[in-house]
Amino acid sequence: MPQDQFLHALALLRAGDLQQGPEMDKAHQICQAHEGSPLFDWVHALVHRIEGDDANAGYWYRRAGKTRHSGSVEEEWSIIRTAAGPVRPN
Numbered sequence: 001m002p003q004d005q006f007l008h009a010l011a012l013l014r015a016g017d018l019q020q021g022p023e024m025d026k027a028h029q030i031c032q033a034h035e036g037s038p039l040f041d042w043v044h045a046l047v048h049r050i051e052g053d054d055a056n057a058g059y060w061y062r063r064a065g066k067t068r069h070s071g072s073v074e075e076e077w078s079i080i081r082t083a084a085g086p087v088r089p090n
Contacts, residue, residue: 003084005030009043010081013050018073020051038064042080049073 009030016023028047034040045060050073061068069076 002034005034006037006039006043006084009040010077010084013043013046013077018050018077024050036063038066039080039084042066042083046073046076046080049076 009027012023012027012030016027024047027043031040031044031047035044041060041064045057045064045066045068048054048057048060049068051057057068069079
């Protein structure tokens with residue numbers, strides 16, 4: 001998995017305050033480019049959750065093998081970040 005792209009997508013969501021906007025759009029594009037990778041698909045689900053598109057989010061949660069976190073978007077973002085593991089040096 002290209003960890004740098006994954007971490008960049010997560011950082012973009014955080015930079016956009018986990019709300020809709022240009023940062024989220026960029027994170028969405030990164031996830032689409034890595035479709036089929038469970039962690040990217042999980043972030044893709046989170047993007048659609050932020051948009052309020054629950055049906056589309058549900059699709060991506062299933063693709064990622066995950067269920068929607070019952071807490072806040074911020075909590076789920078933290079769970080995803082933790083699941084990514086430590087940052088590997090280049």
